[in-house]
Amino acid sequence: MATAAAHRTAGAPAYGAPHADPDGDARQRAFDAAVAADERVEPRDWMPDAYRATLVRQIAQHAHSEIIGMQPEANWITRAPSLRRKAILMAKVQDEAGHGLYLYSAAETLGVSRDELLDKLHSGRQKYSSIFNYPTLTWADVGAIGWLVDGAAITNQVPLCRCSYGPYARAMVRVCKEESFHQRQGYELLLALSRGTSEQHAMAQDAVDRWWWPSLMMFGPPDDASQHSAQSMAWKIKRHSNDELRQRFVDICVPQAESLGLTLPDPDLKWNEEHGRHDFGAIDWTEFWDVLKGNGPCNEQRLTQRRRAHDEGAWVREAAAAHAAKHAAKHTGKHTGPTGVEQA
């Protein structure tokens, strides 16, 4: 946010307003101008409370999705059918933990701690993506998650690299690079199955049959029923509507499914010459709302495992904190590095 910095409140005031801004409207106008000019809002900049709240909600939900999303895939680490696949899957699940870390850090720039957000996840006050409430029943599900779920996530997330909030946008650049690797590994895994034995091919088709519709639901409710969309688009947190992104995803997947030799489970799916895009069948929004409300096949299991890991790890975190406190006390608050130079 280089030019329209009039809403900047912390640090050195650049234009002679050292006291608390007597004119909130001026800050609002400066913020609006910055967003309109496609500049980045940074943590120390003034921002409307609702903008901050929207970002916290969205970034937290995204971070939670990364760490809950580790579960369905981790479910197959111990059964991966070759050492190469096992290494790829472990690296992928590790990336997701890493994404969780960047995203919780991005949320911290808005003044909320990771502990606070985890507490909200564990108590059900914040959500994660509903897609992870579906089970991974066979090895092919690992491929379907990579191809479809990560593919949908990328379609959603690439525009977020241009999101108006700087730390989120920058985190997304790195996340998207890794997600694109995840998507390719999923496609490649399914391709190997599709071209493998008849049992392997059937396994791949079954996985695509089960993951296709939930993947389409990942873009959120239709535009006319989406509660947060309009404001987020005005703030340039979001750049495209749910339905636009869903359409883009369908158009990408159709030729890929053909190359894979797999069928997408939608009899109404067909090319619409006039509109230059694919038409597709009606999504079962009842299922979407039902899973969102907590009634999906794995909602209970995912949250229970997350809470258990957190609760069972409490003594470890307490030990680390106690050790750090003892250590800090011994060094009277000043640390020196290996060279004896004081560390910042």
Next chain:
Amino acid sequence: MTATPVTVSATAALALGDDALVLSHRLGEWAGHAPVLEEEVALANIALDLLGQARVLLSMAGDEDELAYLREERAFTNLQLVEQPNGDFAHTIARQLYFSTYQHLLYGRLAASESEFAPLAGKAVKEVAYHRDHAEQWTLRLGDGTDVSHERMRRACEALWRFTGEMFQPVAGLDVDRAALERDWLDSVSDVLRRATLAPPEGPWTGAWSAGAGRQGLHTEPFGRMLAEMQHLHRSHPGATW
């Protein structure tokens, strides 16, 4: 598996490869269950390093997937230490401390040797230095943390102690000074434990009749179940490629 005669270096490659493969698998079981997000990343990272080493080592002895997925329990020659179930985080850290100290000292020696394992060891020793540091730091935090963590760490170090003597038994094809390795290991581990306010455990290094016989293909009961899970999918589709 075929009954190809096993050469001396294949015996050593399998022993080291099985250690890495099995410990990697155990660490992989932590995914989604770690006490803090940073440890999700760290444990997965260590597991990946070990899996990478295992793939190189098993490939020196044959086909990596055949060896990992189609051998029976009695044909695995990993240390019993690495197959022990994760237990709580303290057990996992104690296992890491014991094993990574050993592996770091061993690979350091192999890297400096004329052995055919020198190239692998030279690369892996850098990874293992991190594993060892990770284990030492956590041993200090848990041992010298709270009363609860101290007690858990003490119990874990004691429970796994009896599996450590096996690390210093000779392996055909690995030409290292076992006595010196054992001395250095004991010095290092004792020092870390003392700094962590824990006493080095007493008692035999090899307990019951089978403890310390992993290199001979005698394993503990949890290992068979671990292999059943690891091998099930691969074995269900004979001849398939993945």
